[in-house]
Amino acid sequence: MVNPNNKSSPALSQEKPTRSSPRNSPNNISGNQSPSRFPKSTTKKQFPRDSIGKKFPPKKSDCPCAGTSSGKDWVLKCPQCGQHWHGACANLKGTRNLPQTAVDKISCDWLCPWCWSCPYPRNSSHTSSVMESTLVERTLSSNILEKLSDTVTAALKNSLPSFDLSALQEKLDNLNKEIKEFKDSTNSASSTLLNSPHDSEFIPPPIELAKPLQSTEEPYQDLKENYLTSEEFENLNDLVGVLRDDGHFTNEKGHKVVLYGEQYKYTGSRLSEDTPDPIPHEIAALIDRVTADLSLKHKPNSVLINLYPASGSGSESHLAMHSDNEASIVADSKIVTVSLWESRKIVFESKHHDGEPTVTELIATPNSIYSMTRASQNWFRHGVPQPAAGEDFEERISITLRCVSNVSERSILLIGDSNFPTPRRLCLVLARVKLEPLILGGGLNQVKLRT
Ligand SMILES: O=C(O)CCC(=O)C(=O)O
Ligand SMILES: [Fe+2]
Structure with missing residues (x-):
């Protein structure tokens, strides 16, 4: 140094x-x-x-x-x-x-x-000389790179497709205009609806819940007291007495039943699957008169006799709330009930309602008749309540007359559910099975078809 x-x-x-x-x-x-x-x-x-x-x-x-x-x-x-x-x-x-x-x-x-x-010249192989020359090379090469990049950029510029910027600008302008219009419209909508000064405070208006559909059907019709002639009463009285005494009734929950005519299957039934006996002539005669009197479109072909035991019999005496909404009951038919012996209360309850169901009561007196449309089953359920404990009551008989069709039992389609718009599903299914349907009726979220 x-x-x-x-x-x-x-x-x-x-x-x-x-x-x-x-x-x-x-x-x-x-x-x-x-x-x-x-x-x-x-x-x-x-x-x-x-x-x-x-x-x-x-x-x-x-x-x-x-x-x-x-x-x-x-x-x-x-x-x-x-x-x-x-x-x-x-x-x-x-x-x-x-x-x-x-x-x-x-x-x-x-x-x-x-x-x-x-003061002396350096050996060219000395580290410092090598480093110096490397530095020069680097500088040089970086210069070259710079030049190269300039050349490439210029070449790229020339090779790029030329855009019609004015057309693009026009599109952008239109888009901006649309966005502004949309913003303005939502602003004015929200301020009209809510009087809200800020977009961010926009709260959708409360959704008005759909009101329950109003029933197009009555819970029951054609109530006729003392409808039976004494002769009719005598005949029916004898017939039912024999059936009961001879043990022809089948025990259901809360009551007993006998079935005649067309097979009628319903939920919870304990009846035999065998083809029922033909309708006894006493009842057949009654059916003729009822069909005429009530101008029934479809003559009943299936008879279910219900026996409600008397108090003190040791048996329950009721029929649970239900709807006769089996697909086998002809859609535009009526279900007619003839009552014998003791008076009983029949209760009808709405299926679609706000809050509590609407309840309608009917006292079915001896020898009276009343009817329900098959369609009303979509709106109401009905039942025969158990009388209060300690209450004395006699046996009651109801003879229910239905028009049943089991011809197309195997081709009945149940379609739709609460999550699927029924009309669309209906069309889909029909298109698939290529059937000419007869709409039998059904709940609000279910359609039953019979081919
Ligand atoms: O006994 C009655 O009056 C009603 C009978 C009934 O609802 C039925 O058999 O389905
Ligand atoms: Fe019923």
């Missing part, structure tokens, strides 16, 4: 060297100033100011290390640039422990790391 051609001495000078000083002939000879140690603490008393107003000797922070070098060390002033350096920071490691005379010797031929450069 010591420049052998540098004859200057000592390195630590009070004068600032001039920039024009030749590198190897420093002009910092201005007396016998020796390098000094960076002091641990300096005082004005001990150290006079130098000619350029700097403290002498310099502060530790005057070295390029900004004072981070630790410990006491010689400080040298570069004769060429005037920069102060710690010995160690100027690559004069080991000088720290040398005496003043030795350091003076070294500093005679010394230039700081910023100023010193090798």
Whole structure:
């Protein structure tokens, strides 16, 4: 590190060297100033100011290390640039422990790391030479790259398809217009509906729940008291008496039954699957009269006789709430009930309602008749309640007359559910099975078809 051609001495000078000083002939000879140690603490008393107003000797922070070098060390002033350096920071490691005379010797031929450069040509294979040439190459190649990128960009620009920007602009304008119109319309809609000043506060108006459908049917019709002639009564009375006494009734829940005519299957039935006996002539005669009197469109062909036991019989006496909505009952037919013996209350209850169901009651007196349409079964359920405990009552008989068709039992389709719009589903099914349907009726969410 010591420049052998540098004859200057000592390195630590009070004068600032001039920039024009030749590198190897420093002009910092201005007396016998020796390098000094960076002091641990300096005082004005001990150290006079130098000619350029700097403290002498310099502060530790005057070295390029900004004072981070630790410990006491010689400080040298570069004769060429005037920069102060710690010995160690100027690559004069080991000088720290040398005496003043030795350091003076070294500093005679010394230039700081910023100023010193090798006076001899470098070997081209020297690492520094290789690094330098690499640097040049990199710079060069980066220049080339830059040029290349310019060329590519220009080429790309030329090869890109030219857009009709005016058409695009027009589309954008229209789109913006539509967006604005839509915003305006939603704003005005929300402010009209809710009087809300802010879009973000838009709350949809409360949905009005659909009111339950109003029934198109009466719970019951054709109530006729004392309808039976005494002859009819006698005949029916005898017939039912024999059936009961001979044990022809089948036990159902809360009552007993006998079936005649067309097979009639209903939920919970314990009746035999066998074809029922033909309708007895006493009842057949009655059916003729009822059909005429009530102008029935469909003459009843199935007879179900219900026997409601008397109090004290040890048996329950009721018929649970239900609807006669079997698909086998002809859609536009009526169900006619003839009552014998004891009066009983019949209860009708709405199926579709707000809150509590609508309840209608009917007292079925002996020898009376009443009817229900098959369609009303979609709107109401009915039943014969159990009389209150302790109440005395006699047996009651009801003879129910229905028009039943089991011809197409196997081709009945039940379609639709509460989650699927029935008309659509209906069309789908019909399209698939290619059937000519007869709509028998059904609930609000169910349609039954008979082919
Ligand atoms: O006994 C009655 O009056 C009603 C009978 C009935 O509802 C039925 O047989 O399904
Ligand atoms: Fe019924």
